[in-house]
Amino acid sequence: MASNSASQILAITKTAPYSKPRASRFHQSRKPYLNLCCLSQKFSNDNALFCLPNSKSFPLAKELEERNSNNHSPTLREICQDHVPGNVLRRQVSAPPPSPSTICTSLLLEEVGYLVPTDVQREALPVLFSGNDCILHAQTGSGKTLTYFLLIYSQINPKKSAVQALIVVPTRELGMQITKVARMLAAARHMDPELEQKSYTVMALLDGGMLRRHKSWLKAEPPAIVVATIGSLSQLLEKQIFKLDSLRVLVVDEVDFLFKSSKQVSSLRKLLTSYSSCNNRQTVFASASILQHRRFIHDCIQQKWTKGDVVHVHVNRIMPMPACLYHRFVICGRKAKHQVLLSLLQSDLPESGIIFVGEQSEKSKKSGQASSTTVLIDFLRASYEGPLDILLLEEDMNFNSRAASLTDVRKGDGYLLVSTDIVARGIDLPETTHIYNFDLPKTAIDYLHRAGRTGRKPFSDKKYYVTNIILSEERFVLQRFENELMFHCEELTMETQG
Numbered sequence: 001m002a003s004n005s006a007s008q009i010l011a012i013t014k015t016a017p018y019s020k021p022r023a024s025r026f027h028q029s030r031k032p033y034l035n036l037c038c039l040s041q042k043f044s045n046d047n048a049l050f051c052l053p054n055s056k057s058f059p060l061a062k063e064l065e066e067r068n069s070n071n072h073s074p075t076l077r078e079i080c081q082d083h084v085p086g087n088v089l090r091r092q093v094s095a096p097p098p099s100p101s102t103i104c105t106s107l108l109l110e111e112v113g114y115l116v117p118t119d120v121q122r123e124a125l126p127v128l129f130s131g132n133d134c135i136l137h138a139q140t141g142s143g144k145t146l147t148y149f150l151l152i153y154s155q156i157n158p159k160k161s162a163v164q165a166l167i168v169v170p171t172r173e174l175g176m177q178i179t180k181v182a183r184m185l186a187a188a189r190h191m192d193p194e195l196e197q198k199s200y201t202v203m204a205l206l207d208g209g210m211l212r213r214h215k216s217w218l219k220a221e222p223p224a225i226v227v228a229t230i231g232s233l234s235q236l237l238e239k240q241i242f243k244l245d246s247l248r249v250l251v252v253d254e255v256d257f258l259f260k261s262s263k264q265v266s267s268l269r270k271l272l273t274s275y276s277s278c279n280n281r282q283t284v285f286a287s288a289s290i291l292q293h294r295r296f297i298h299d300c301i302q303q304k305w306t307k308g309d310v311v312h313v314h315v316n317r318i319m320p321m322p323a324c325l326y327h328r329f330v331i332c333g334r335k336a337k338h339q340v341l342l343s344l345l346q347s348d349l350p351e352s353g354i355i356f357v358g359e360q361s362e363k364s365k366k367s368g369q370a371s372s373t374t375v376l377i378d379f380l381r382a383s384y385e386g387p388l389d390i391l392l393l394e395e396d397m398n399f400n401s402r403a404a405s406l407t408d409v410r411k412g413d414g415y416l417l418v419s420t421d422i423v424a425r426g427i428d429l430p431e432t433t434h435i436y437n438f439d440l441p442k443t444a445i446d447y448l449h450r451a452g453r454t455g456r457k458p459f460s461d462k463k464y465y466v467t468n469i470i471l472s473e474e475r476f477v478l479q480r481f482e483n484e485l486m487f488h489c490e491e492l493t494m495e496t497q498g
């Protein structure tokens with residue numbers, strides 16, 4: 001994928017009906033000046049995280065023409081430029097005009113093929129551009145990240161030396177992914193004639209990072225955007241290494257996960273109320289799963305985590321699980337699980353897959369037993385003869401090895417990633433076609449997020465597979481997940497059953 005990116009951008013641009021570069025007339029003409037060389041250089045390094053639709057399946061110019069002639073629903077760019085008159089939000093408060101950087105960002109998205117907004121983008125962007133706080137509650141893989149970045153890039157000023165946007169994430173891995181998206185979108189500044197000299201700086205303040213180096217950077221020249229895990233962020237805020245006085249947008253991604261975590265919740269509350277005030281910023285909470293959302297919204301207002309007119313954008317409320325996922329289960333004995341997985345891999349021929357394994361208990365660690373992940377990896381390395389790379393990612397690995405696994409996954413050669421729930425939240429690996437629950441997750445919400453690591457191409461009509469390898473006594477647990485999340489799981493019978 002990475003090696004194709006430059007040619008994809010060029011291919012799309014050839015078909016796009018754009019005029020010659022006229023930077024000074026940019027705003028009147030609404031036709032972009034796109035520094036292709038510069039963009040293609042940037043994308044060739046970073047795009048592995050951002051699935052670029054291929055130009056053949058995404059005929060931009062043709063689609064634009066058709067949409068223009070058919071009284072179409074708005075494109076992403078139009079939403080950003082016009083704030084969509086007559087949109088879902090009726091109580092628009094004095095909406096500011098779209099900033100050049102919002103338009104540039106949307107133009108950049110269009111150039112890489114992101115023409116049509118996803119449901120959550122269509123519903124939430126007008127709300128966000130109107131200045132409201134927002135709870136983005138939409139399926140996994142539905143494009144919530146871009147939604148809040150379009151808001152961020154509409155609000156921040158690269159000429160100002162202060163932290164203006166903060167994105168809080170639960171894991172280092174998700175933080176690294178979001179930082180890359182932020183940096184990719186920052187490339188849009190090259191299309192804005194007013195911002196020639198200044199760039200949007202993005203800092204990743206993540207657990208396991210080099211905080212000492214970050215401290216000097218924060219003091220010398222505060223970045224416009226910070227992506228942080230709550231632990232690292234709190235350390236620096238407590239020591240007053242930097243302040244959030246100029247904060248315009250605060251995003252808490254995977255908000256339900258962070259509020260559920262006993263380690264992180266008190267720091268999160270402090271961030272939301274003591275280090276900055278909801279009256280001075282726009283607050284965005286995002287997740288595919290917000291249990292008891294009415295209660296949560298009530299708490300948001302009561303505790304002043306958000307302003308009183310926070311809008312709950314809830315997409316696909318009837319069906320929390322993406323419709324493109326096809327769920328199956330195989331019942332077998334404990335000892336046959338490895339063999340069943342192997343047979344599934346041989347018959348499914350995944351393009352890439354993630355195999356979720358339960359975390360090792362403290363008791364089993366203390367007794368010196370090998371973890372299930374290690375046993376499984378050893379088994380696959382000895383028995384799997386297919387073309388995919390077998391990789392491991394789990395909490396107990398050090399940060400460097402974790403980063404190396406993710407880099408290998410993103411090389412694009414096809415992978416079988418054996419992992420614990422550490423990759424279940426937010427990680428975007430669009431090449432994943434199959435999920436295997438080697439061990440069932442503990443809760444329905446965990447099932448939803450694990451399953452959501454596949455089916456991450458918003459407009460694809462492909463089917464993606466989630467397969468559960470269970471013991472007969474676990475059938476009722478899976479049934480409970482099915483009822484709670486309203487999906488159907490089909491039984492698969494296999495000859496290798498033990």
Ligand SMILES: Nc1ncnc2c1ncn2[C@@H]1O[C@H](COP(=O)(O)OP(=O)(O)OP(=O)(O)O)[C@@H](O)[C@H]1O
Nearest residue numbers: 051114116117118140141142143144145288426428
């Ligand atoms: N308008 C769009 N057109 C095409 N692809 C898009 C669009 N918006 C987002 N995407 C792509 O969809 C994929 C999923 O997006 P994203 O990671 O934001 O999902 P999410 O809603 O945050 O999911 P999760 O809840 O699992 O974190 C990404 O690869 C992203 O590049």
